[in-house]
Amino acid sequence: MNNFDFHNPTHILFGKGRIADLANQVPSGAKVMILYGGGSAERTGVLGQVRNALSGHELVEFGGIEPNPRFATAIKAVELIEKNDVTFLLAVGGGSVIDATKFIAAAAKYDGDAWDILTSGGAVIKAALPFGTVLTLPATASEMNSGSVITHAEKGAKLPFRSPHCYPVFSILDPELTYTLPSRQIANGVADAYVHIIEQYLTYPADACVQDGFAETLLRTLIDLGPKALKTPEDYDIRANLMWTATLALNGLIGAGVPQDWSSHMIGHEITALNDTDHARTLAVVLPALMHDQRGPKREKLLQYGANVWDIREGDEDARIDAAIKATRDFFESMGIKTRLGDYNLASPEIDHIVAALKDHGMTALGEHSAITPEDARRILQAAA
Ligand code: NZQ
Ligand code: ZN
Numbered sequence: 001m002n003n004f005d006f007h008n009p010t011h012i013l014f015g016k017g018r019i020a021d022l023a024n025q026v027p028s029g030a031k032v033m034i035l036y037g038g039g040s041a042e043r044t045g046v047l048g049q050v051r052n053a054l055s056g057h058e059l060v061e062f063g064g065i066e067p068n069p070r071f072a073t074a075i076k077a078v079e080l081i082e083k084n085d086v087t088f089l090l091a092v093g094g095g096s097v098i099d100a101t102k103f104i105a106a107a108a109k110y111d112g113d114a115w116d117i118l119t120s121g122g123a124v125i126k127a128a129l130p131f132g133t134v135l136t137l138p139a140t141a142s143e144m145n146s147g148s149v150i151t152h153a154e155k156g157a158k159l160p161f162r163s164p165h166c167y168p169v170f171s172i173l174d175p176e177l178t179y180t181l182p183s184r185q186i187a188n189g190v191a192d193a194y195v196h197i198i199e200q201y202l203t204y205p206a207d208a209c210v211q212d213g214f215a216e217t218l219l220r221t222l223i224d225l226g227p228k229a230l231k232t233p234e235d236y237d238i239r240a241n242l243m244w245t246a247t248l249a250l251n252g253l254i255g256a257g258v259p260q261d262w263s264s265h266m267i268g269h270e271i272t273a274l275n276d277t278d279h280a281r282t283l284a285v286v287l288p289a290l291m292h293d294q295r296g297p298k299r300e301k302l303l304q305y306g307a308n309v310w311d312i313r314e315g316d317e318d319a320r321i322d323a324a325i326k327a328t329r330d331f332f333e334s335m336g337i338k339t340r341l342g343d344y345n346l347a348s349p350e351i352d353h354i355v356a357a358l359k360d361h362g363m364t365a366l367g368e369h370s371a372i373t374p375e376d377a378r379r380i381l382q383a384a385a
Contacts, residue, residue, distance in 0.1 A: 001206055001207055001208045001211075001257040001258070002206060002257045002258065002259070003257070004256040004257040006252055006253070006256045007164075008144065008145075008167065008251055008252050008253075009167050009169075010143070010144045010167050010168045010169070010170065010171055010251075011025070011169065011170040011171075012143075012144065012170070012171055012173060012247070013025070013170060013171070013172045013173070014173045014174075014240075014243075014244065015173075015174065015175075015240075016174060016175070016176055016236075017174065018172045018173070018174050019046070019049045019050060019053050019134060019172055019174065020053055021053075021172065022050065022053040022054055022090075022132075022134075022172065023053055023054060023056060023057075025132055025169070025170045025172075026054060026057060026088055026090065026132065027087075027088060027130075028056075030057060030087045030088035031057075031058045031060070031084065031085055031086050031087050031088070032054060032057050032058065032059050032060070032086070032087075032088045032089070032090055033059075033060045033061070033062055033077070033080070033081060033084070033086040033088070033089050033090070034047070034050060034051075034054075034059060034060070034061045034062070034090050034092060035061075035062045035063075035065060035077065035089060035090065035091050035092065035093075035097055035100065035101050035104070036061070036062075036063045036065065036091075036092045036093050036097055037063070037064075037065050037066070037067070037093045037094070037096060037097050038063075038064065038065075038066065038067075039063070040093070040136070040180070041092045041093055041136060042063075043180075044136070044177070044180040046092060046134065046136060046177055047092060050090070050092055050134060054090075060080065060084045060086055062076075062077045062080055065077075065093070065096060065097045065100045066096065067094075067096045067278075068096060068149075068151045068158065068272055068276060068279065069096045069097070069099055069100035069103075069150060069151065070150075070151055070152070070153055071103075071114075071115070071118075071150055071151065071152040071153075072152075072153070072154075073100065074100050074103050074104050074107065074114075074150065075107070075114060077100070077104045078104055078107045078108050078114070081104070081108045081129070082108070086108075086129070087129070087130075088129065088130055088131065088132075089101050089104065089105055089129055089130070089131035089132075090131065090132050090133070090134065091131060091132070091133040091134070091168075092133075092134045092136065093134075093135075093136050093137070094135070094136055094137030094139065094140070094185075095137065095139055095140030095142045095192075095279075098133050098135070098140070098142040098143060098148075098168070099140070099142050099147075099148035099149055099150065100148075100150070101131050101133070102128070102131070102142070102146075102147075102148040102166040103117065103148055103150050103161075104129075105128040105129040105130070105131050105165075105166065106122070106125045106127075106128040106163060106165065106166060108128075108129050109125075109126075109127040109128055109129060110124065110125065110126075112124065115152070117161055118150055118152070118157070118159040118161055119159070120161070121159075121160065121161050121162065122161030122162045122163040122166070123163075125161075125163035125165050125166065126165070127165055128163070128165040128166055130169050131168055131169065132168055132169050132170045132171065132172070133168045133170075133171040133172070134171075134172045134174075134177070135171055135172065135173050135174075135177070135243075136177045136178065136180075136181075137178065137181060137185055137189055138173075138178060138189050138193070138242055138243040138245075138246035138247070139185075139188060139189035139190075139192040139193060139246055139280065140192060140196075140246070140250065141193070141196065141246060141247050141248075141249055141250030141251050143168060143171035143173065143247060144167075144168070144171060144247050144250075144251040145162075145167070145250055145251055145252060146162045146163055146164055146165075146166045146167045147160060147161070147162040147166075147250075148160065148161055148162070148166065149161075149269065149279075151272070151273060156273055156274070156357065157273055157357075157360075157361060158269040158270070158272055158273040159269075159361065160265075160269070173243055173244070173247065175236055175239035175240040175242075175243050176236065176239070178239050178242075178243060179233060179234050179239070181233075183230050183233075183336065184278075184336070186226075186229050186230055186233070187226070187230065187280070187335040187336050187337050188278050188279070188280035188281070188337070189242070189246060189280070190222050190226035190229070190242065190246075190335060191280040191281070191283060191284050191332055191335060191337050192246075192279060192280040192283065193218075193222060193242075193245060193246040193249040193250070194219065194222050194226075194249075194331075195264055195265070195280070195283040195284075195287055196249040196250040197215050197218050197219050197222075197249045197254065198219075198264075198287065199260060199261055199262050199263075199264060199265060200215065200250075200254050200255040200258060200260050201215040201216075201219075201254070201258075201301065201305070202261065202291070202298055202301050202302065202305060203258070203259040203260065203261050203298065203301060203368035204259060204297065204298070204300060204301060204368060205300050205301065205304075206257070206258045206259055208257055208258045211253075211254050211255070211256065211257065211258050212258075212304070212308075214248070214253065214254045215254045216305075216308045216309050218245050218248060218249055218254070219305075219309045220309055221241060221242075221245050222242070222245060223309070223331060225238050225241055225242050225245075226242070226331075226335055227334060227335060229242055230335065230336070259368040260368060261366070261367045261368040262366065263286075263290060263366035263367045263372045263377075264283050264286040264287045264290055265283065266358070266363045266366055267282075267286045267290075267354065267358065267363075267366075267377050267380070267381070268282030268283045268285075268286050269282070270354045270357045270358055270361075270363075271285070271286075271344070271346065271350075271354060273357065274346075274350060274353060274354065274357070275344070275345070275346070275350075277344050280337065281337055281338070281344065282344075284332040284337045284338070284339045285338075285339055285340065285341055285343075285344065285384050286380065286381070286384060287328065288325055288328055288329040288332075288339055288384070289380045289381070289383040289384035290380050291321075291324075291325045291328065292325055292383060293376070293379060293380045293383060294367070294372070295318075295321050297367075297368070297369060297371070299317070299321070302321045302324055302325075303317060303320055303321065303324075305324055306320045306321065306323060306324030306327075307320075309324075310323070310324055310327045312324055312327070339384075340384060340385065341381060341384045341385045342385055347385065351378060351381045351382060351385075354377070354381060355374045355375070355377060355378045355381075356374075358374040358377055359374050
């Protein structure tokens with residue numbers, strides 16, 4: 001196992017009716033900005049509950065944060081914060097609203113050009129406004145990590161950053177808030193969490209028994225409960241287990257002390273920057289092709305994954321690896337997520353564009369061995385066609 005630091009300061013308030021606890025979590029006397037997305041939080045009544053719970057606070061609201069949140073929108077929120085002397089932010093929504101809130105919290109305390117935050121991967125952040133979240137879509141674990149991904153539409157860039165200043169102070173996880181999700185977003189959430197686990201697990205053996213065992217349990221839970229959530233969307237226990245699984249998938253715990261490979265994400269981000277394909281769907285396209293392409297470096301973990309996650313124990317090694325990759329693709333497809341580039345109207349010209357964008361964005365040494373180049377990504381994308 002590798003050396004690691006693990007410090008996760010986010011206070012989780014999990015379960016039914018927890019929005020009522022907001023008043024105790026937001027500092028008294030704070031001037032609060034509530035941030036939300038395109039209107040689902042208003043329609044579902046979540047915003048109403050939040051306003052009620054915070055009726056003792058002075059509130060400012062900022063709506064209209066897009067899925068794959070935009071830099072320009074976030075900058076408008078920063079201006080409103082300055083104008084109104086806001087001291088605390090509250091994100092109400094999915095990963096996009098929470099990611100935007102992290103960027104806004106950092107940009108509000110940054111004197112230079114906010115674009116620096118993205119080009120430095122967050123290194124320039126020295127402070128951020130404190131913020132909490134009310135999660136409505138289990139998928140990204142943004143509610144319990146310090147990362148964020150922001151799209152700059154004009155620059156054709158979707159770039160990640162992270163900073164120890166960008167952990168939420170608290171996050172409210174009420175599984176009942178997820179009942180209103182359309183099937184497409186339930187499936188996206190399951191697939192995104194699945195690939196988060198894979199990117200921290202499917203590398204090479206590092207003698208990390210606990211991290212591997214946790215990762216395998218989380219994967220099996222998604223395989224078992226994902227399809228059930230689509231069939232019986234108002235089953236509380238299914239939703240509760242999925243919600244906690246998605247949070248644990250990327251709150252730092254299973255990634256501590258192990259090699260990681262974020263290449264499916266980095267290649268997938270370029271697809272979304274190109275045509276706004278849902279984040280999770282880009283991963284479902286890239287991952288099976290990447291597993292196939294990287295079967296050499298990932299051999300031992302692919303065999304372990306096949307055995308411990310899919311119970312594939314018969315046949316020679318290559319046959320077991322093929323079966324594990326097929327099971328992964330079939331799982332995404334069974335959740336209604338297409339796994340071929342052609343399903344998203346992407347072909348050779350777009351592959352050229354994605355490869356060029358990876359070079360432009362410095363994504364030239366991806367994977368657990370820093371050995372996956374943009375030309376390797378081209379081969380992987382061609383295999384995903
Ligand atoms: O915008 P509104 O109207 O609120 O609707 C949203 C949106 O259209 C809707 N929605 C959310 N909760 C709902 C709901 N509809 C009905 N009922 C509810 N309870 O769902 C749509 C998608 O929301 P979004 O927040 O975009 O989805 P998700 O949580 O999947 O977030 C995706 C973003 O997170 C980034 C992705 O790149 C993408 O930009 N990621 C962030 C990560 C992180 N911070 O650690 C890691 C991930 O790998 C990911 O990259
Ligand atoms: Zn993701």
